[in-house]
Amino acid sequence: MDTSLQDKVFVITGATSGIGLAVAELLTEAGGGMIGIARSADHCQAAELHLQRAATAKRVAVLAADLSIQSEVRRAAAEVEALLDTWGHPHLDGLINNAATVPFWQTLTPEGFDMQWALNHLAPFLLTMVLLPRLRAAPMARVVTVSSGSHRHGKLNWEDIQLLRHYSPLRAYCLTKLANVLFTLELNRRLGENSPIRAFAADPGLVNTELGLKSNSFIARAVWDIRRRGGVTPRRSAAGIAFLVSESSIQDSVEIYWKDRKPVKPSSRASNPQAARQLWELSAQMCGLAD
Numbered sequence: 001m002d003t004s005l006q007d008k009v010f011v012i013t014g015a016t017s018g019i020g021l022a023v024a025e026l027l028t029e030a031g032g033g034m035i036g037i038a039r040s041a042d043h044c045q046a047a048e049l050h051l052q053r054a055a056t057a058k059r060v061a062v063l064a065a066d067l068s069i070q071s072e073v074r075r076a077a078a079e080v081e082a083l084l085d086t087w088g089h090p091h092l093d094g095l096i097n098n099a100a101t102v103p104f105w106q107t108l109t110p111e112g113f114d115m116q117w118a119l120n121h122l123a124p125f126l127l128t129m130v131l132l133p134r135l136r137a138a139p140m141a142r143v144v145t146v147s148s149g150s151h152r153h154g155k156l157n158w159e160d161i162q163l164l165r166h167y168s169p170l171r172a173y174c175l176t177k178l179a180n181v182l183f184t185l186e187l188n189r190r191l192g193e194n195s196p197i198r199a200f201a202a203d204p205g206l207v208n209t210e211l212g213l214k215s216n217s218f219i220a221r222a223v224w225d226i227r228r229r230g231g232v233t234p235r236r237s238a239a240g241i242a243f244l245v246s247e248s249s250i251q252d253s254v255e256i257y258w259k260d261r262k263p264v265k266p267s268s269r270a271s272n273p274q275a276a277r278q279l280w281e282l283s284a285q286m287c288g289l290a291d
Helices: 018-029 041-054 070-086 115-136 149-153 169-191 218-230 234-246 273-286
Strands: 009-013 033-038 060-064 094-097 141-146 197-202 257-259
Touching: 009 018, 009 115, 018 033, 018 041, 018 234, 033 041, 033 070, 041 060, 060 070, 070 115, 094 115, 094 234, 115 141, 115 169, 115 197, 115 273, 141 169, 141 234, 149 169, 169 197, 169 273, 197 234, 234 257
Parallel strands: 009 033, 009 094, 033 060, 094 141, 141 197, 197 257
Antiparallel strands: none
16 A cells, blocks of 8 residues: 555445455545545444544544435435545545445345345446546546455356345355446456556455344344454455555556455456346446436
8 A cells, every 4th residue: 555645545345344444544644635435324433533632633423324225325425425526636536335234034125135235236337427527537547446356256146136035144245246347347358458447356355343243134134243263364464455445556457356455356256247237237227327
């Protein structure tokens, strides 16, 4: 990671705990401005105060929004843009799509989407699209989407993309993490070689976070509580993500999938350009965007 980020501002989702908060800490400690987004207003207020105490720059805010709902994604993006203007910083230097969920029982959003599909995939897609003009305006910008090694077990069923007929929490999680990598692949293709924006997918590894403890199943929470004890600290995992969003030396890298600051080959399904284009078109339709 570049040692000083005094002239940069980043947005990160899921910023009040775990990996998201740890990434925000690293970037603000290096002088970067930070706009976090998370669901709980109380947690947002606490995280904002925490980050302001550690920050070397004073441009820190954490916004409350339920990113599983598309209207909330758009509202949060509008608030991000308003903050950038208030700070006299018209462009955005980096977007870290980190927020995710793994409900054991299938839950639908008010808009009728599967919760995992909505938060883990559609929210990063839509937030990136809405903030794209601000990213384009930066001299060098990054879009980092937090995927997982679980993407290797993911498979997109185009006839039941949200698993509405055959839901399984792990299958849904794996396919959304696969979608994260395919989104990254297609975003880079559409941006083109001369774009100031570079997109990467990050593999955080097994991390000791509270992600699984938010499940709507007691058994799932208990299993995750045991499993997470073998994981690395959020701070250690966050270092690799902070590197991807800020390191200038990798701006021209053609590698899209990274773990621990090193490129790793993703699965063959995640490297399929036809699937990436098809997923993009479907996602744009679901988000009410022109392709």
